[in-house]
Amino acid sequence: MKGKLRKNIPTLVILIIAGEMIYTLPYFRNYYYDVFLNAFHLTNTQMGTLGSAYGVCCLISYIFGGYVADRWRTKHLLSISLFATGILGFALLLYPPYPVLLLIYAAWGITSIMTFWVALIKAVRSLASENEQGKAFGFFEGGRGAAKVIESALVLGLFAFLAKQLSDKLALSSVIIFYSVMCILLGIMIMLLYKEPDGNNSSDDEIKEKADKKFDWAILLRILKMPTTWLAAILILTSYAMINSFYYITPYATAAFGASTIIAAALGYFSQYCRPIGSFGSGIIGDRIGISNMVIIGYCVLAIGLAALIVLPGKPSFILLLLVFIAIIYISMYALQATHFAILVEGDYPVETTGTVAMPLMIIGYSGEIFMPIVAGACLDHWSGTEGYKVLFTILLGLTIVGLITAIIWQRVTKEKRKEIALLKREMKAS
Template sequence: MKGKLRKNIPTLIILIIAGEMIYTLPYFRNYYYDVFLNAFQLTNTQMGTLGSAYGVCCLISYIFGGYVADRWKTKHLLSISLFATGILGFTLLLYPPYPVLLLIYAAWGITSIMTFWVALIKAVRSLASENEQGKAFGFFEGGRGAAKIIESALVLGLFAFLTKQLSDKLALTSVIIFYSVMCILLGFMIMLLYKEPGNNNSDELKEKSNKKFDWAILLRILKMPTTWLAAILILTSYAMINSFYYITPYATSAFGASTIIAAALGYFSQYCRPIGSFGSGIIGDRIGISNMVIIGYCVLAIGLAALIVLPGKPSFILLLLVFIAIIYISMYALQATHFAILVEGDYPVEITGTVAMPLMIIGYSGEIFMPIVAGACLDHWSGTDGYKVLFSILLGLTIVGLITAIIWQRVTKEKRKANVLQKREMIAS
């Protein structure tokens, strides 16, 4: 198992790019909002409904994604998902009417989540040995951030060039073609490069995993305290990821930041993502994933507390940027540990899909309630008070996450000791 991740780096890079590119088609309309609106002759309400259709199907897909991932081969699921997403992208070139667009976005909710996301997590886990899970997911999340930076810069440059040379609609067409072709090419590359992991498990839970998805395994997983603790860890950290974009209007409202600086803050998060993810993965494998999680929550709490108490004056704008960087880096550091920490909970790779079912349903539920909570705070409290109440709620969730991580360490004490011994034996050999 020594050096397993290093041998699989080419495959990991393909998975990283695929994990970023498959979501460009469902979301690119937000980056080219006005052009998309005019090209497809939509109203703002219809534009928003496309996102709702995608979101509803994503929620349903989270429920069944684990079942699908443990039922069929990972390679086939990933490839078919990318093929289907790309083909659906090509249908946009017909500039179909609104009802057809709704169906396309709903279908993307299935192809990018139900048949793809959990299978992708399972694939990443399989590329690394137990003592490399932090690096694997750190590189995965950080790589997705780096891929996003490169992809958005290239496509935006292409769009700007073609807009001047041709027209907005033809430039949008080129963007659609690029994303669709990339998805299909990545599907072929995964089909050629990815190899299904062998199964050499020994204990009862792992032997049952040979049967692929098994409801008895799910029931047993639900009885394990680590399952619920992991779900809370994802929920409390993902709530920040669902809400960080409220920092931008807060900077404008409280600190008088210009619209340019405010926009830069949004992009700034993507530059912090590789730092947080890579750092979390490397450090996590050295000191233990749960230790890294505790550090991440502590740093995030400091950043949020500072954001709340910092006086809203233009003279403090540079200090604000420092605290925002702290929040972004720790936020993505925690995201990189969402599935890496499973190695401390004694879950074999073969049942990753089954484990992911409760984790995703509970952990990603912040996508549903955090926008509602944020909206209620901003409507109820005027001015910057609403933002501070929202950040206080996020600080409270961060503290809950910190306490949960400490409990996790106590519950997984024996398994973590076994991991340390295994790591020493590997080094000695």
């Protein structure tokens, strides 16, 4: 078991790149919030509803994602997902009316989740031993952040150049083309180069047998009876709500601090520079001090950052201080994201049940995809100026406190399993 993750680094790199690029199209609107809003003639509420349409289909996809991931080859699932997502991206170039936009975002909820996400999580878990789960997911999330840093620098530079030379709308079109082409190219690369992880190779007959096999409801019922399942779902829900909403910091910087469109977009991309720090740090430290201890630290730091963001006066002279608090928020939220599935080892879930475990965790945990965009849009349309943003950040602070309390309860429930993991670490160091 020792060194299992190291042996699977090439496979992990492939998963990292694919796991980052497929979500650029569903989420890039948030980095160019004001430009997207104007180009498609949307209100804040309609903008939020696009995210909710995506979230509803994500929720449906989570229900079936585990079934799909446990029964078909990862290679095929990943490639098909990337192809479909890229093709839908090209449809945006027509600047369709709002109802068509809703359909596109709804379809992305299927292509990026049902046939992709659960299979991706299962693949990452299988690449590492029990005492390497923190590193595996920390490197995975950090690697996605590093990939985002490179991609965002290129795209932001392209957008800034074309916006200055031509127009914001044409610059936005170039961004759409770039992301759509990248998804399709990655789909081709995975089809040609990706190999199933060691121990996960199955013959065609075995794959067919899995596909024909009925869902094991007994395993699901056993998982639903475990208190750790519900606690893990709340941890994902409360931390993912921030990940669903941090994009609103970008228009907040424009409204409250007078930041330009380019600077605001740069602040959005700044999250990806903080992502490797939060993810790598969370994975490495989490494996040393315990994943749940890392979760508690993450919630505490996130609460401090949000509280500071709420009370900070909205003046241009405070924009550097704003950057500090934004960095705190970004680092802590990605540190928490890196623990979403690494913490399952403390809940004592075998890797082979990942698809089944993911069903209730994702349905509840990722439901923020549905309600947070609506909540955010409603806050901005109901309260004028910067007040709506501060109401939103206050709601997120409340959810962060709920997550912190849940993490403390988690530690009490998983006390015995955490002792076993600590003993395994000591034995491996001694050997």
